[in-house]
Structure formats: C-alpha cells, structure tokens
C-alpha cells in the first residue's frame with residue numbers, strides 16, 4: 001500500500017520509504033492510501049480472539065501487502081508480549097491499562113512495532129547499519145530505546161537534556177547498553193531536537209551513515225496503536241457491555257486518539273470519542289471555534305501532554321476531509337487545570353480505590369463528566385502512576401508501590417556520553433561511529 005503526504009505536494013511512497021523517512025519531503029505526515037473496513041465476521045467473533053490475533057488482523061489491513069504474513073505475525077507477537085487489560089473503575093467506566101509493557105507507558109506498543117518493522121526492512125535490503133536518532137524530554141527516549149534494544153542492524157542514539165529528565169526516566173534509557181547510546185546534552189530539549197534536525201540535514205553525515213528517526217509521527221509507530229482499541233472493544237463484548245461505547249483519550253500530540261479514529265473508520269463500533277487535554281487546550285479550542293491556533297506549550301503535571309501544536313492534527317483534518325462539522329460529530333473535548341487533575345486523582349483513589357496517573361486522570365474525568373445513560377465508557381490509562389511517583393504520592397498522601405519492572409531499571413548503572421550542544425561535537429561523534 002502507498003502512503004501519501006497530508007500536504008499533498010509530493011507523490012505517494014511505499015511503506016518502506018514512509019517508515020525509513022518518517023516525514024514526507026513536503027514536511028507533511030504520511031497517511032495510508034486506503035483504510036479497509038474489516039468484515040462483519042471479524043467483529044462478530046472478536047471476543048473469541050486473543051490480543052495478538054486481533055492485532056494481526058488489523059495489522060494485515062495496513063501492512064499485509066508489503067510484509068509477508070509470517071513475518072508480520074512474528075512482529076505483532078513480539079511487539080505484544082504483554083497484556084492490555086480492561087479494568088472496571090465505576091459502574092460504566094473502564095480503564096484500558098496500557099502500562100504493562102517494558103517502560104510502563106502506551107508508547108511501548110508503537111516503539112516496539114516500529115523497531116521490528118524497521119529491522120525487517122533492513123535485513124531485507126541487506127542495508128548494513130542504520131542509526132536512529134531520537135531527542136527526548138523523557139518518555140519517548142525510554143520507549144524507543146527499550147523498543148529497539150537488541151534489534152540487529154540498528155543503533156539508537158538518545159539525546160536528552162542533562163538534569164532535565166526525572167531519575168526514573170533517565171534510568172530507563174541510560175542503563176541498557178548494547179545497541180543503545182544515551183547522549184547527555186548540556187542544554188535543553190530544544191537543543192537536543194536541533195542537533196537531531198541538523199544531523200538529518202547534513203550532507204556529509206548522510207553520505208557516511210543511514211540516519212533515521214523514531215519520531216512519534218512515523219506511520220510504524222502511530223498505526224499499531226489502533227490494535228488495542230479493537231481489543232478493548234472485544235473485552236467489553238465478552239461481558240455484554242459493547243453497546244454505545246465511548247472512548248476517551250488523554251491527548252498531547254494526538255497520535256493515540258488518531259489511531260482510534262482509524263479503528264472507527266475500519267468499522268470498530270465506537271459511538272464517539274473524547275479528547276482529554278490538560279491546560280494545553282489547542283484542540284479543545286479548535287472544536288469550540290473551528291479555528292486552530294497553536295501556542296507555546298504550558299508546563300503541567302500531566303507533562304507528556306504539554307503540546308502547543310499537536311503534530312497529528314494534520315492527520316485528523318485529512319481523515320475528516322477538513323470538515324469541522326464531521327470532526328465535532330465524532331469527537332468532543334475537555335480541558336483541565338493541574339488543580340482539577342489533582343482533585344480527580346485524589347477523589348478516584350478515595351472513592352473507587354483506583355490510582356490514576358495525571359494523564360489518565362484527565363481521561364477519567366472527561367469521560368465521567370460526559371457519559372450519558374446507556375453508554376459504556378473506556379478511558380485510556382496511558383502510563384503507570386508510579387512513573388510520576390512524587391506527584392502522585394504528594395496527591396494521595398501515601399506511599400505508592402513501584403512495580404518490579406521499574407525498580408529493576410533503578411538498580412541499573414547509568415552510562416551516558418556527555419555532549420556539548422554545538423553541532424560540531426555531535427557531528428564529530430557521529431562521524432567516528
């Protein structure tokens with residue numbers, strides 16, 4: 001299947017090119033040429049399928065033309081070696097727990113899938129070595145580094161701002177070793193991003209190395225997120241609650257919710273979506289006014305959603321043919337202050353005994369406030385609360401148990417390469433590889 005650019009100023013490319021390039025030449029985002037509706041028979045029997053089998057059927061619709069079935073099945077099974085359980089929180093509200101992967105956040109799904117698909121293309125082309133550059137303010141680095149760990153033919157270089165990521169986050173990508181190098185830049189996240197961008201533009205480097213990015217806009221990271229929407233529906237169907245399903249997604253760059261909108265387009269019976277925002281309410285305002293006005297992001301306690309110009313907005317616009325009416329028919333919005341997020345975490349813990357993380361709290365609250373009689377709601381719990389230990393313990397006033405997986409990272413030894421923020425040092429490093 002071909003992938004076209006949302007800017008429509010370049011011709012469509014193959015899956016392989018879309019995955020290796022990440023962004024289209026005209027700076028648009030890649031979109032699959034067709035979105036296949038899955039057969040009724042699939043939806044009728046979905047509650048009898050495993051997560052991996054469900055995901056494979058969805059993956060085939062997008063990647064089946066370009067990747068042999070046995071390879072694709074293996075990629076899906078390797079990616080999803082953890083569960084995504086649906087957990088009841090109140091009468092009609094369920095949490096889709098996306099935090100059971102290696103770094104305890106939903107980005108594990110996309111990062112693991114992309115690593116394996118890219119690995120397949122590299123082996124197929126006998127490409128030698130590919131170098132993935134990724135700048136991170138915390139969570140992306142850990143998901144990408146762990147997703148690519150041990151994948152043959154790929155070296156990953158994670159650039160992060162010294163002293164500006166939490167200790168837990170830092171440990172998740174500086175303790176891995178093998179094909180992962182953590183580069184500690186004496187600057188800000190923006191400096192890290194600027195270094196990565198400059199490297200992609202540098203002709204000499206591109207002659208010397210095959211550079212690619214593992215950015216969240218990559219189709220191989222973004223589309224696999226559709227898998228768990230189908231599995232969430234299947235789990236509701238098993239308990240006879242699959243009518244009038246409403247799905248609420250805590251959103252920042254809007255990749256996660258866009259994957260859900262693709263699932264709906266493939267026929268998944270979701271009645272409507274809710275995009276829950278923190279104070280970064282650019283999309284919320286677009287829904288209210290029809291005007292999209294990016295603004296600099298505001299720091300909040302749900303920091304993975306601190307985005308002032310959501311990159312996947314272009315995909316939503318494209319998917320709905322640029323119709324504000326069509327978008328608002330399927331999606332509503334909500335926006336919460338840090339104070340409201342705190343209140344929600346505390347109250348839900350007190351009344352239901354369910355511990356939300358600050359991102360999931362936006363989702364839970366938006367869903368609870370909007371759910372109508374006869375509807376069943378799912379919100380996406382995008383990270384484990386222990387990833388935001390200080391914040392969450394401060395809110396509930398109790399010790400929060402840290403999962404063994406997270407503790408194991410904490411025990412590892414940090415290894416990083418100090419780097420000056422000027423491009424010359426970074427270029428020297430890359431040329432020496």
Ligand SMILES: *Cc1c(COP(=O)(O)O)cnc(C)c1O
Nearest residue numbers: 251252253254255256304382383
């Ligand atoms: C990345 C992230 C989000 C936002 O997801 P988008 O796909 O960017 O909308 C929400 N919650 C957590 C915990 C995240 O890490």
